[in-house]
Amino acid sequence: MSGHHIIPFSVYRNVLLALLALTILTVAVAKPVSGFDAGVFNFLIAMGIASVKAGLVMAFFMQLKYDNKLYLAIIVSTVLFLALLFGIVMIDWASRAPVMSTL
Amino acid sequence: MSSAADRSKNYLNEESGLWSWLTTLDHKRIGIMYMITVMFFFLIGGVFALLIRAELFSVGPTVVEGAAQYNQLMTFHGAIMVFMVIIPGIPAFLGNFFLPLQIGAKDVAFPKVNLMSWYCLIIGAAISFYSLFFNGADTGWTFYTPYSIETDNGTILLVLGAFVMGFSSILTGVNFVATTHRLRAPGMGFFQMPLFVWGLYSTAILQVVATPVLGITLLLLAAEKTMGIGFFDPALGGDPVLFQHFFWFYSHPAVYIMILPAMGIISELITTFSRKVIFGYKAIAFSSVGIAAVSFFVWGHHMFVSGQSQLAGVIFSFLTMLVGVPTAIKTFNWVATMYKGSIQFQSPMLYAMGFLFLFTIGGVTGVMLAVMAVDVHFHDTYFVVAHFHYVMVGGTLMAIMGGIYYWFPKMFGKMYNEFMAQLSFLFIFVGFNVTFFPQFILGAQGMPRRYFDYLPAFEPLNRVSTVGSWLIGIGFLIGLYVIVSGMLKGKKAPDNPWGAKTLEWQTSSPPPHTNFHEQPVVTGGPYEYR
C-alpha cells in the first residue's frame, strides 16, 4: 500500500520546526526589516528560502517524497509552463524598440 | 454475468425519466446530455452565422439593425461556437461516451466530477446568455482590452460565463487524464490505446494546463471592469498587449483542444473504412503529444502586428513552423493508410475524406499566416476568417459529424438513413467551400474582418459566400433530421456494423450500464486488420 505510507509523528514535528525557523530567517534577512543588504541577491535569497520551505511542505506534508513521482513531474512541468509565459512576455517587453513622438 | 437477459438492459433503458438523466453518473448518459446541449448551442450559433452572412449579402445595412447589433451577433457567434460548441464538442460529448469504452473501463475516473462539469457548462452558458438582458456584449469573443473595459453593457457577464465554462473544461480534462492513466483494461499499454484516446489524452492535458490561465485572465478582466485595477490600462501603468499575451497563452492551445480530438476521430474512421492497419501508429500518437506540447510556445503568432517586439515575433514565427511538422506527418499518414486498403464510402468515411480535403487547405493557409511578412498583410482580414473556418469547421466539425455517424449505432443501437446522411454531407461540403473559399480572396484583397459594412468592390464575392452559407444551413438541417429520425425509428443495429477492431465494438449496442459484459483483456494493437 504505497499510498498509505504512515510517516512518524516526529518527522512532521521536525518539519514544522524547520519551517518556522525558515520563516524567522526570511524576516531576519529582509532589507525592509533588518537592513540586511546583499544587493542583487536579496531577491534570490528570499525566493530561495521560500522555495526550500515549499520543498519541505511538498516533500513531507504532501508526501511527494514517498509518493508517485508522476505528481512531482506534474508540478514541475506546471512551473516550467509558467516560466515560459513569464520569459517570453519579458523578452517582448525588454526588446520593444521605443518609438518617440517627434512633434 | 453475460446472460441473454442482461443484454436487454442497456444504459438507455436502465432507468427512465428526466430526473434520472439530470442526476446520472453514467458517462454514456452524460455524453448524450452533452450531445443535446452542444447541438442546441450549435443551432443558435448557426442561426447567428446565417444572420451575419445575410447582413453581408449587400453593401449597406440589410437585415441587421445597425452595426451595434451586428457586432453583438459576431461576438455571440464566436463565443457560442468556441466555448459552447467546439471545445466541449468532441471531448465532452464523443470523448465522454467513448473514452472509457475504448480503453475497456466501466466509467470515467470521477463520475460525479463528470456530471458537475456538465452543470458548469450549463450554468456558464446561462450566465453568458443572461448578458443579453444587459445589452449583450460587443467585444468579439477575444475580449481585447481596452475596448472590453470601456464598452458599457453585459460584457462582464459573458466574461464570467466563459470563466465558469472554463471550469467545465478543466474538470473534463482532469477526469480524462486520470481515466487514461488509471483505468485501462488489463493488457492495454499506452501503445495499445486507440488513436482517438491519444487525441483525447493530449487534449485533456491541454485543458488542464491552459484553461486556468484563461480563468485568471478573465478574472483580471472582470476586476479591471469593476475596480479598474489597471493591469491592462496604460494610464495606470498596465499594458493592453499583456492581455493579448495572457489571452492567447490559453487560446492558442485551445485551438488544439478543438482539433486534436478531431484528428483522433479521423484516425479511427480511416482505418475502419479502409479496413487496414493505421500507417505509422507511433508517429501519429507522438505527434498528438508533440502538437500539444509545442502549442504552448506559439501563441504570439496572433500578435505579429500587435505592437509586441520584433524579437518576440521572430521567436513565435519560428516555433509555429515547428507545429506544422507533426501536423503534416499526420496528414500524410492518413493518406498512406488508404493505400492498398479496402475503402468503403459510408458517410463517416465521406466526412473523414472531407476533413482531409478541407484541413489540408486550412493547414497550408495556416503556414502562410505563420510567415511574418505575409501575415502583416493577412492579419485580421477575411483570409484569417477563412483559414480558421477551414480548420475549425472543415476540420473539427467535419470530424464531429463523421464521429456521430460512425458511433451512432453504438450510442443508440439503431442505424441512421445512409442516403440522407450522404446528401447532408454533400450540401455541407459544397456549401462550405462556396462560403469560405471566396473569403480567402476577399482577405487577400484586403477586406478586414469584423466589418459590418464593406466597400462595393467586395460585394460580388460576399454574395457568393452568403449563398454558400444557405447550402451549409440546409446540409445541417438534413443532418439534424438524419440524427433525430435515426434515434426515433432507425433499424436495429448490430454490435459491430463496420467490422471495426477497437474495444467499444466488442460490447453490445447500446452498451450496458457497466459498459462490458465481461472485463475485456487486450492482447494486441487497436487496428489489427490482417
Added chain:
Amino acid sequence: MFWVNKAHAGNTFMPPQASNFAESVDTLYGFLYYASLISCILVIGGLIYFAVKYKRKTATDKTAYIAHNALLEFLWSFIPFVVFLVVFAWGWKVFYDMRNAPKDALEVHVVGQKWNWNFIYKSGRKSGGEFTVPVNTPVKLIMSSRDVLHSFFVPSFRVKQDVVPGRYTSLWFTATKEGDFNVFCTEYCGTGHSTMLAKVKVVSKAEYENWLENDPYKGLSLAEVGQKVYAGACIACHNTTDVKKIGPGFAGLWGTDRKLTDGSAVKFDEAYVKESIVNPNAKKAEGYENAVMTSFQGQLSEDEITGVIEYLKTLKK
C-alpha cells in the same frame, strides 16, 4: 523568383502593388501559394486516387498490412521541415525590412480614435480622413491612439500595424505609384469599426510640396477654421441665420435646449454638436424627422469639428 512574381498578378488575388514592400511580399506569397498548391494536389490527389483505386469490391477484401515505413516517414517530416525553415527565414527578412525605417524618412503622425484617423505633419499641417504623401519617398508613420486599439492597414502597400493607447507604434513605406489608396482599421474597435476608413493620396513630390505649403488653415483662429469648414461642408443645408433650410439655421442656437423627436430635450452644446456631426441621425431635433444628414465622420478632423463648434458659438441671433 521572377516567374512567381509575374504569375501572381492574375492568379493570387492580391491588390495592386503600390509600395516598395509589395513586390517582396507578393514574391514570398507567390512562393507559398504555389508550394501550397503542390502540397494540396499531392495530398488531395493522393486521397482521391487511393479512394478510387482501392474502393471496396467484396465484403471480405484482404488488405495489405503496412504498419509503417521509416524512410517515407522521415522524408515527409524532413521535407516540410526544411520548407518551413526556408519560408520562416524568408518571412523574417522581409519583415525585418518592414520594421526598420530609414533614418531620413518623412515623418507623419497618425492619431487613431473612435472612429476616424487624423494626420499631423511636422509643419503643423493637419488633415483628417485622408493624408498626402510624396511618391518614391520613404514615409514613416508614428501612430498613437486616443482610446482603444486600432490597426492601420493599407492593402496596396502590404503594411499593417496596431495602434496602441499609451504608447507610439510605427510603420514605414515608400509609395511607388501615384493615386488614392484605401486605409482600413483592422483591429476591432466598436460600432464604427467598419466605417473607420481613410485614404492615402500619393502625389508627385512637387505636388506634395505645394499641398504642404497651401495649408488652408494656416494662421487662422479656431472660429475662422470653423467658418471655412462651414462654407465647404455645412452651407448646403444650414443657414447662419435662424432660418430653416434643410436643417435648422444656426444663429442663436448655442446653449439653448433642443426638443428631440422622441420628446426628450438636449442642450445644444459641444457634445451635442459633435455627436450631430459624427452621428447626425441619433438625436434629431423636433421638426426635422424626415431630414437626413450624412455623417461627417472621417471627413472632418478633430480640429475642424472643434473649429465648427467655436464658429457656432459666435453666431448670434
Added chain:
Amino acid sequence: MSTVNKPRSEGGHAFHFDNAEHEFETSKFGIWLFLCTEVLMFGGLFVAYFLFEHKFPETFIEGATYLDWKFGAVNTAVLLLSSFTMVLSIYYAQNNKTKQCVNMLFITLGCGFIFMGIKYLEYMHKIELGLLPGEMFSFTGEVGASNLGLYFSTYYMMTGLHGSHVLVGMGLIVWCIVRARRGEYNSKYFTTLECVGLFWHLVDLIWIYLFPLLYLVD
C-alpha cells in the same frame, strides 16, 4: 464484486475501480492534476507580479512599506501550523484515532479563522487609508513612486484570490469534520481527508511565496 456494496470505511470501492487502493490512487492523481490547475491560475498572477515588479521596481518597494510585515509573518506561522495539524489529522485517521483526528481538524479550522481575521484587519486598515487598487487608489499621504495603485492591484488580487481559497478550504474542512465525527475516516479509508489536506497545503504553499513577495520587497 462482493466489495461493491461495502461502505468505503470498511474497504469498499466504487464499481468502476478494481479495489480500494486503485480508487485511492486515482483520486489522489485527480487531486494533483487539479492542484496543477490551481498553481497555473495563481501562476498567471505571479507572472503579472514579476512583470510589473520588473517594470516599476520603486513602486513595489514603496508599496510594500504600506504593509506591516508583522501581520504577514504571523499569518505565515499560522498557516504553517495549520498545515501541520492537517497532516496530523490524517496521521491520526491512519492510526484509527478518530477523536484526535477531529480535534486536529478543529485546530486547522481555527487557524483558518485566525488567518482570515488578520487579513480582515489588514484590509480594513488599507481601505480606510485609501490604499486601493488601480484607479480607486485614493491615498492622500505623501507618495513617491508612480502607479502605486498598480502595486495594490497586485496585492488585492493575489491576497484576495488566496483568501477565497482559504475560505473554500475552511468549508472543505468543515465537511471533513462532519464526516470524521461520523467515524468515516480510518486506516482503511481517508481519501477525501487526504485530498482536502493536499488542497490546504497548496494554499499554504502559495502563501509561502506571497509573504516575501508582497511584504518584504526591496
